Amino acid sequence: MALKRRAKQVRVIPGFRLTLGITIALLSLLILIPLASVLVYSFQLSPAEFWKLITAKNVLTAFGTSIVCSVIAALINAVFGLILAWVLVKYDFPGKRILDGLIELPFALPTAVAGITLSKMYSNTGFPGSFFSSIGIDVSYTHIGIVLALIFIGIPFTVRAVQPVLEKIDDQYEEAAYILGSSRTRTFWKVIFPELFPALLTGFGLALARGIGEYGSVIYISGNSAKNGTQVVSYVIMQKLERMDYASATAIALVLLIISFALLFVINIIQIRRAKRISLR
Amino acid sequence: MEILDEKELKAKKRTKYILIAVSVIFIVFLLVLPLISIVVNSLKKGLDFYFSALSTEYVLSSLGVTLLATVIAVIVNTIFGVIAAWLLTKFTFRGQHVLSTLIDIPFSISPVIAGLAFIMTFGSLGWASGIIDSINNALGTNIRIVFAIPGVVLATIFVTFPFVSREIVPVLNSVGRDEEEAAALMGAKGFTIFRRVTFPHIKWALLYGVILCTARALGEFGAVSALSKTRGKTFTLPLEIDALYMSGSADSITAAFAASSLLVVIALIVLVLRNILEFGVLNKKKKKGKDR
Amino acid sequence: MYVELKNINKYYGSFKASDNVNFGIEQGKLVALLGPSGSGKTTILRMIAGLEHPDEGEILIDGKVVNNIPASKRGIGFVFQSYALFKYMTVFDNVAFGLEVQKVPKAEIKERVHELVELVGLKGLENRFPNQLSGGQRQRVAFARALAPNPKLLLLDEPFAAIDAKIRQELRSWLKEMIEKLGITSIFVTHDQDEAIEVSDQIIITNKGRIEQIGTPIEVYQNPQTAFSASFFGHPAELPDYTKFNSFEKRDDVDKAFVRPEFIKVTKKTEDQFYKHSAVEGVVEQTFFRGDTIELLIKVNDTYITARRGLDEGIIEIGETVDVFIYRIFVTSGEKAYLIKNSALREESVVI
Numbered sequence: 001m002a003l004k005r006r007a008k009q010v011r012v013i014p015g016f017r018l019t020l021g022i023t024i025a026l027l028s029l030l031i032l033i034p035l036a037s038v039l040v041y042s043f044q045l046s047p048a049e050f051w052k053l054i055t056a057k058n059v060l061t062a063f064g065t066s067i068v069c070s071v072i073a074a075l076i077n078a079v080f081g082l083i084l085a086w087v088l089v090k091y092d093f094p095g096k097r098i099l100d101g102l103i104e105l106p107f108a109l110p111t112a113v114a115g116i117t118l119s120k121m122y123s124n125t126g127f128p129g130s131f132f133s134s135i136g137i138d139v140s141y142t143h144i145g146i147v148l149a150l151i152f153i154g155i156p157f158t159v160r161a162v163q164p165v166l167e168k169i170d171d172q173y174e175e176a177a178y179i180l181g182s183s184r185t186r187t188f189w190k191v192i193f194p195e196l197f198p199a200l201l202t203g204f205g206l207a208l209a210r211g212i213g214e215y216g217s218v219i220y221i222s223g224n225s226a227k228n229g230t231q232v233v234s235y236v237i238m239q240k241l242e243r244m245d246y247a248s249a250t251a252i253a254l255v256l257l258i259i260s261f262a263l264l265f266v267i268n269i270i271q272i273r274r275a276k277r278i279s280l281r
Numbered sequence: 282m283e284i285l286d287e288k289e290l291k292a293k294k295r296t297k298y299i300l301i302a303v304s305v306i307f308i309v310f311l312l313v314l315p316l317i318s319i320v321v322n323s324l325k326k327g328l329d330f331y332f333s334a335l336s337t338e339y340v341l342s343s344l345g346v347t348l349l350a351t352v353i354a355v356i357v358n359t360i361f362g363v364i365a366a367w368l369l370t371k372f373t374f375r376g377q378h379v380l381s382t383l384i385d386i387p388f389s390i391s392p393v394i395a396g397l398a399f400i401m402t403f404g405s406l407g408w409a410s411g412i413i414d415s416i417n418n419a420l421g422t423n424i425r426i427v428f429a430i431p432g433v434v435l436a437t438i439f440v441t442f443p444f445v446s447r448e449i450v451p452v453l454n455s456v457g458r459d460e461e462e463a464a465a466l467m468g469a470k471g472f473t474i475f476r477r478v479t480f481p482h483i484k485w486a487l488l489y490g491v492i493l494c495t496a497r498a499l500g501e502f503g504a505v506s507a508l509s510k511t512r513g514k515t516f517t518l519p520l521e522i523d524a525l526y527m528s529g530s531a532d533s534i535t536a537a538f539a540a541s542s543l544l545v546v547i548a549l550i551v552l553v554l555r556n557i558l559e560f561g562v563l564n565k566k567k568k569k570g571k572d573r
Numbered sequence: 574m575y576v577e578l579k580n581i582n583k584y585y586g587s588f589k590a591s592d593n594v595n596f597g598i599e600q601g602k603l604v605a606l607l608g609p610s611g612s613g614k615t616t617i618l619r620m621i622a623g624l625e626h627p628d629e630g631e632i633l634i635d636g637k638v639v640n641n642i643p644a645s646k647r648g649i650g651f652v653f654q655s656y657a658l659f660k661y662m663t664v665f666d667n668v669a670f671g672l673e674v675q676k677v678p679k680a681e682i683k684e685r686v687h688e689l690v691e692l693v694g695l696k697g698l699e700n701r702f703p704n705q706l707s708g709g710q711r712q713r714v715a716f717a718r719a720l721a722p723n724p725k726l727l728l729l730d731e732p733f734a735a736i737d738a739k740i741r742q743e744l745r746s747w748l749k750e751m752i753e754k755l756g757i758t759s760i761f762v763t764h765d766q767d768e769a770i771e772v773s774d775q776i777i778i779t780n781k782g783r784i785e786q787i788g789t790p791i792e793v794y795q796n797p798q799t800a801f802s803a804s805f806f807g808h809p810a811e812l813p814d815y816t817k818f819n820s821f822e823k824r825d826d827v828d829k830a831f832v833r834p835e836f837i838k839v840t841k842k843t844e845d846q847f848y849k850h851s852a853v854e855g856v857v858e859q860t861f862f863r864g865d866t867i868e869l870l871i872k873v874n875d876t877y878i879t880a881r882r883g884l885d886e887g888i889i890e891i892g893e894t895v896d897v898f899i900y901r902i903f904v905t906s907g908e909k910a911y912l913i914k915n916s917a918l919r920e921e922s923v924v925i
Contacts, residue, residue: 011372012461012462012465012466013371013372013458013461013462013465013471013474014465014470014471014474015367015371015471016368016372016374018471019364019365019367019368019372020368020372020374022361022364023361023364023365023368023380023384024380026357026361027365027380027383027384030357030435030438030439030442031383031384031386031387031439031442032383033402034395034398034399034401034402034435034439035386035394035398037398037401037402037407037408037409038394038397038398038401040401040408041401041406080303080304080307083300083303083304083307084304084307084308086300087300087301087304088304090297091297091300091301093301095305097556099304099305099308100556101552101553101555101556102308102312102313102552103308103312104552104555105312105316105548105552106312107493107496107497108493108496108500108547108548108549108551108552109315109500109544109545109548110499110500110501110502110519110541110544110548111500111502111503111519112500112502112519112520112522112523112541113319113500113519113522113541113544113545114315115502116522116523116526116537116538116541117315117318117319117322117538117541118315120318120322120534120538121314121315121318126318127314127318128310128314151311152311152312152315155311155312170655170657172653172654172655172657173657173659175624175651175653175657176651176653176657176659176718177659177670178624178644178645179622179623179624179644179645179649179650179651180645180670180671180674180718180721180722181645181646181671181674181675181722182645182670182671182674183674184289184292184293184296186674190659190662190670191659194659194660194661194662195660195661206389209389210389212391213389213390213391213392213393213394214391215391215392215393215502215503215506216392216502216503216506216519220526233391234391234392234393234394234503237391237393237394237397238393238396238503238506238507241393241396241397241400241507246400246401246406249397250397250401253391253393253394253397256390256391256394257390257394260389260390260391263389264382264385264386264389268378268382272378289643
């Protein structure tokens, strides 16, 4: 086999070794080693034990609740994220800047504060909770409440994923389609939407990943009832921790981590593929 | 582009107003109403009650813990963020992509897992607890990590870890490496290059990253919740809010909202600053565009 | 006239993008709209296309007023500056798009697309995506896409601006040939006068929203009629004081004087100069090798002028004193421009 010879890479800018060293050291110390501890501990469980812990009825229900509610919330966020991004990029109207600024509120507002507020608002005595309960819809302490909280924390992800891409799309594409006789609806679905789709998918994935692991904003409005299936995964982990049931806690956490990483992996692949498409001028 | 077909023009206008209305209603319901609700709830029992609720021993202690954890987390993450951003954008190396993905981990995993991770590392079952014990024995100290202030600080650092680097990396990527390479070829040392060449490009992004990091550190709940069990000692403000709210009496719920209002004010300041920063950067870009 | 613009005015706020624009274009002609950036040439093109609407005036295509006809019904094809190829569609789908919109039967679309792809020389690349093509290939796809619905008028916005200099030349000739072959009336916008001269049958010069001059490339080049044309065409240099050069009569109404490199004869002291007593002395400050010629920057009485000499003529060194004779200049007076010949040319021809 031919020997591969590669010229030693020349780095003109100084600081490679130093920054690499510090970055890896801090990353390992603060993030990777603690996370590895979870892995190490959960690997000490026998497969049968592990299986038994994660297939306990309340655990499976919690995974079901977290995943289904997050998917529904992320889908709703994808739709509204697209609409909001469109409105913020394409139209001018009074108060637009305030609207744009507010999108980021869920990033800035502590999750616990959002949690107790939403819970209070949508309880039978709050506004608009009392209105919903008068028409027979209970929001707080139901799955609807969980979805609502997840929409709240997820909306910035989809809007901010789509917005910059939409801003960059040249008017020429719309004009080209218009001259060729395309209707506006057709232009949107055939020309603009395909450009936005990867970004929308990224936003959806980020909102989903955030939603599946969400804790603070959900636990008040969900009511955490095992009977009604309104416990989310994070809540169950916290519950196990409180009962010093570390075996269960780490086993559940491991599954949740795998789900998160899988999502992160898919999002990265989407972004890399997109970068490749765009990179050629 | 101007549309000539009157019917289409009408349809376009109609779409516009419908979409704007949908957006405004959505944002008002989802985001504005909760803000109003917090203010209304916190003032339910009058201003006197509001201020006395904010000045209880528990609230003041939790505020102190929160501020301490936030300051340390922001310092650590700012230093890390700048260094990591430099590494990821100024050099090309194997494993670059993996590294950048690893840095983003805290962004996409449950905060509860972050808390769990530190318990499994430093807690009684954790492999590092022996190390801490032997340090304590050797030095005669009584350092504890889990269920103590250091744990709270570590958890806060964990959840806000990528915030600063995430804001800087895209800016540096779009700027490229030419200027740094030019400076290096002229013999400038690393720190000089950073200070004179790189920093001016990233200062606004850095500031925004710091602001965002601060906001998230102040408000972190899940991770800290797993690591902090003593009200009045290791509780942060969000934990205190949780304790007040969960105690269930009407008075303590109002007190919970009063404490929340502090964090709302901070959140709003963050949003306003963000908009000012963005506006400033946009204006600068526009000016540059005109110069050309 | 196939395309006619009558008294077109167009405002963007207080900015007048088109100022009483009038012109007509005959069927089958390839016309260049030439002007500096911001001169209103693209606005004119976009108004003909139906992407913009004139505030006043009428646009006629094939004898019909099209002001209120939407772009897609005007029978035009448009090639965008950066092509605006749909990134998420293949070459085939891009070209087919306009036909699909018109609900043309599938078999017919297939036939027409293949015909066009072959015409533009991209056979075999139908399933490529735009980012898998070179700049030149992308332009060909844009061209094919514009032609697919069988337009009677082709509009091109800076068609060569996004292409490397190397293949630009090749594409210019290709496009000219292609348009001639198809016989389709075409208008293209450019800011490059060489491109306009080389490609078009007719040039329309725009400046500040107005039409300055219309004519064949030769007419426009040899007879600039307006102050702007004279100052724009043929790489002219301004002479601050043309009376310092011998044998030009002083006229009172002159605002500015321009000289083109080809109007200047430079001779070495050792060479014969027929109009020796009408020439002035100058010092060569710089020489530039331009491949087929040598360009000289000469200082004459504090004025810098640029002249050219052939490679076969004697070599001139920097610092050498030379004789400079100017055959003619363009002078402007208000909005008008005219040519002044060196009076030596007349007198001495009388003598001989």
